[in-house]
Amino acid sequence: MDYILKRVDELSEQDGINRTIFAACPNSISVIKAALRSAKRWNSPVKFATTLNQVDIDRGYTNLNQKEFFNTIKLEADRLNVEVPVIVAVDHGGPWLKDLHTIEKWSFERSFEAVKKSFEASVSGCYDLIHVDPTIDITLPSGQLIAIETVAARTLDLIEHTENFRRKGGFPRMAYEVGTEEVHGGLADMSTFRKFLDLLQKGLSDRGLKDVWPCLVVGKVGTDLHTTTFDPNVAKELTKVAREYGSVIKGHYSDGVTNPEAYPLSGMGGANVGPEFTISEYDGLMELEKLEIQYFNSGKIARCSDIGVILYQAVVHSGRWKKWIQSGEDAANFESIRSERKEWLISTGCRYIWQNAEVLAARAQLYSNLENRGIQAEGIVLSNIECAMDKYFAAFNLKNLNDLL
Structure with missing residues (x-):
């Protein structure tokens, strides 16, 4: 993922074309098959961003654990002779972002430890990227948002735990995505956004993880489950700040967005689409x-x-x-x-x-x-x-990107 984003930047300088990586939320076997077929036709990389509700140690609602999910994608890709890069990732990994944890009102300690175990299974299951997202806390009074310092500290704890597990086990390098879960608030303004990245930067350095930095930061760019208008002005502002730190902005809930062509024009690095499929x-x-x-x-x-x-x-x-x-x-x-x-x-x-x-x-x-x-x-x-996916591959300028990587 780090390499693809870096190469996309280089290509943009050469040909003036911005590109946004498309990520499908694989909520069914059919979506997995369709995404691989679409990626093959467009000759473009594709990312699978799966939540812990969908795929986890308990198999989630897709009835797949992490290793089974990876193998399902690999076998289908082999069957289709897919030769484009396929990125396998955790989406929204954090305490209480798995419905079971919220419904049963798990304690912070229990939910946090479960997330760590899920990340371990993702690393050993050959995933490429983990979205670390500890941006909600159901123990807080109603209406009170979690402090950004707490978000940063928990993000650092999860990255450190994952890196220690990865390095001890000799697993390949892992890419990271960080940031807010839009439904619950979080990195909602520029000052908070900068503060979060500053805290993350210092914290990783203090923990001896200078070589680890998230390639993607989730931005609040106007879309959520019930809105379909992407805000290019906010996206450009967030993109400018994120690039100062060496990251690009990722949009979530891009389902049915009315202006997908604005994503690459705004410098967005990636976008998730799921329920639409x-x-x-x-x-x-x-x-x-x-x-x-x-x-x-x-x-x-x-x-x-x-x-x-x-x-x-x-x-x-x-x-x-x-x-x-x-x-x-x-x-x-x-x-x-x-x-x-x-x-x-x-x-x-x-x-x-x-x-x-x-x-x-x-x-x-x-x-x-x-x-x-x-x-x-x-x-x-x-x-x-595939028809629903095609508009994103087209609007995100991804045709034949594989040939340029």
Whole structure:
């Protein structure tokens, strides 16, 4: 990751083209496949940024631990003969950023130690980068943000622990990403932003880690789960400051952003996209279900998969939709929520239940029904996800970047 970002800078000086590295949040096997297919077509590097909710020692909701996740990517890349760089990374690694820790109200000590173990598994699982993000604290009074000094100290503790583990085990060099989790606040203004980087710089030096510096710093650039407008002016300001320290800015929640072309123009080093691809996968399945029903009605299929109903029931039963409830909505009564919001909650909430047994069975039935009629069912779903990804590869100026690296 460090090398790619450095090379992108060199290329920008040569050809005047800024580039932003695309990172997919791999919330399903389909997203992994689609991202590798897209990266191969665009001849561009791709980064997988996975949260501890998705992949962890307990396997997360993808049902993969760190080593299994890496091997899944590697085997699929080998199958597709992918020759572009593929970066495997932890996204938002910090106490209480794994839903289980928050739901069960784990103590700081317990959550922090769990994160350390997760980072160890990521290092030994051949990951390339870890996003260290201790920017929330559920023990604080409601509305009180965590002190930036605490964020810096916990960031340093996690980096130091990871580096000690990596070096002792003889594992390859690790890249780091640091910064705020936008939903919960944190590095929200320039003075706080600079202070954090100053504290990090001094702390790494004091701990004998001068050779370790995060290549990426997450910036609050106007996007979150419910907004789709990237703020290029803020991004340029953050980028200018970050470059003084030798880092570039990374944007999160870039899903459905209305102005993706502004990312490279603003000097953004990278951007994460995730829930959007779950919606694309869901839409692809709903397209297939329409075909399935048509075949069933004409007597060409014996039994429908009922994929739509099964997905609906699985998301509602999971309760994970409650995480995204808005003011005025009843978390105790899903059916009371207005239709368009229910559709969004189902389509984005599917990422939590793709690996449920009943969902896997329904998808297998759907694919089998249509493939028996000559329809390339999985290909249609993957194409739907790839279509969503293509706009980012294009807007981020990534075409044929691999040839220039």
